[in-house]
Amino acid sequence: MRGGNQSFLEDFPKEFILLGVSDKPWLELPLFVILLVSYILTILGNTSIIVVSRIDAQLQSPMYIFLSHLSLLDLCYTTTTIPQMLVNMGSSTKTISYGGCTVQYAIFHWLGCTECLVLAAMALDRYVAICEPLRYTVIMHRSLCHKLVAMTWLGGFGNSLVQVILTVQLPFCGEHTLNNFFCEVPAMIKRSCADTTVNDLTLAVLVALFLLVPFAFILLSYGFIARAVLRMQSSKGRHKAFGTCSSHLVVVSLFYLPAIYMYVQPPSSYSQDTGKFISLFYSIITPTINPFIYTLRNKDVKGALKRLLERIWKICI
Incomplete structure (x- = not known):
């Protein structure tokens, strides 16, 4: 930095330009449609699971307590990013204020980390x-x-x-652009013109604690589960056990694997062109398809949804 409080303040931009797919303008319209449809499906699917988990007497077991919170997280997760992305894609000015950017990555990382822990629970x-x-x-x-x-x-x-406290102290010099669809801590660290060693190390520790440790716990849990299932004498029992776990395993894979790719490598070295599409996948696509994974493979949820629709139909007629 150039020295002095005034120079320090000048290093903080009023707003960031989110590049998204500005270099591929032909992608903006189809991506806008995909995001809009995904957001609508996310709202409908996750809201339905939250409602039936709360009001249906047959969905009061611990699994559905966790499932309702997972759906709430996915609902909030996408609301943090998609509306701003839709506005930017429909506009020639693809900007977000510095304060708005800070709030976005603060909430985004709060919900993302919470989802890691909920999946472990x-x-x-x-x-x-x-x-x-x-x-x-x-x-x-x-x-x-x-x-x-x-x-x-x-x-x-x-x-x-912790991440917000460290990231807001970073100065941003030169062009205030982020080669991403939304504000995310690795992209912010990548864009800073200061020494980000402390940020890189802190992020690595937090990733190990809140991403890799829960993922290792999930793998260990399923190792014991697999051993227990293989010892079952009844094929019907094995099939039922597999059915109760398969949906969760699919969701874990769709969420954890892209997130691990994004956050295990140092933010200062990862490819933003690749990273922005991977972050789009685990932050948009995964929350959209999660409700369908659970409803299509879970007869209790399907039955609860059917009873809810029948109740609504009777009220309407």
């Missing part, structure tokens, strides 16, 4: 259900589930708070 629930079925109701009681959910939200908030 769901793996714990599946482990107890399959490996300790006789003690399931004793171990996974509602009080424990609510405490686990509270811990995931607080853990995500703590992760976001």
Whole structure:
């Protein structure tokens, strides 16, 4: 920096230009349509799961407590990014204020980290259900589930708070552009003109703590689950156990693998052209298809949705 408080303040932009696909203008219209449709489906799908999980008497088990919070996270997750992206794609000026950018990546990383932890809590629930079925109701009681959910939200908030405190101190010199669809901490670190060693190291530690550790816990849980399933004598029992876990495994894969690719490598070295499309996948596409993964493979959720639609139909007629 050039020295002095005034020079320091000048290093902070009033706004950022989010490039998105500005270098490929022919992609803007189809991407706008995809994002709009995805957002509508996300709202409808996740809201439906939240509603039926709350009002249907048959969906009061711990699994559906976690599922309703996962749907709430996906709903908020996409609302943090998609509306701004749609506005930018429909406009010639693709900007976001510095304050708006800070709020966006703060909420984005809070919800993303919380989702990592919720998926780990769901793996714990599946482990107890399959490996300790006789003690399931004793171990996974509602009080424990609510405490686990509270811990995931607080853990995500703590992760976001640390990253925001470090990122807002970074100066941004030259052109204030982000080669991304929305504001994200690795993109902000990449754009800074200061020494980002502390930011890189802190992000690496937080990624290990809140992304890799939960992912390792999920893999370990499913290792024990696989062993328990293989020991089952009944093929019907094995099929049922597989059915209760397959949806969660698919969601874990769709969320964790792209996120690990994005955050395990140092922010200062990752390719933004590749990274922005990967971040688009796990922040937009995954929340959109999650409700369909759970409803298509879960007869309890399908039954609850059917009962809800029948109730609405009776009220309307």
